[in-house]
Amino acid sequence: MRADVPPATGALAAFLIGRLVVRRLDGVLLSGRIVETEAYLPDDPASHSFRGRTQRNRTMFGNYLHAYVYFIYGSAYCLNVSSEADGIGAAVLIRALEPVEGIALIRERRGAGVADRDLMRGPGRVCSALDIDRRLDGADLETDPRLWLAEDGTIPPAVGMSARIGLSRAADVHQRFYARGSRYLSGRRSLSPR
């Protein structure tokens, strides 16, 4: 691979927009359409993998299409998809989903008073809605019966790009991808121009 070839991580982050995350929970299927992702590239100062492999981030360094789940701010889990070959630390953060299947159970899990628009609008809310935590870290998203990625044949939406959200480093790197026009985006409006 040469330097002018787009990194697989960025390509995956864009490709995943419009695809589904599916969770099986006690035999019930919960799913959502991916409307927002962020790429955390190899050698990215904002990435958990930047300072090398640790106990927490080791699935980022494993093969691609495995779940990397971490806990943040004492309150939220975030779901990522590992995105490069074995030995390279990189991942795609799933930032927001549009509810598709199992909405009744998702509403129940998120609690009364939460607007449908907010059920999975934000990475912590995605994991809260789908009961994703460190138990799922390392899950193979091609074979695990609890969590996987799917396509449903719908036409992929137009994809926009912007800076990533909530970073103190590499804040100018435009590796956030979103479905244009979706009402389920987590970012501020200035980051999602219509």
Next chain:
DNA sequence: CAGAGGATCGGCT
């Protein structure tokens, strides 16, 4: 072992 910081959320102004 102590300290600091963080890919967030929800509540309040």
Next chain:
DNA sequence: GCCGATCCTCTGG
């Protein structure tokens, strides 16, 4: 829009 909660993880001594 701003702010605090909350606790895991990593780093340095």
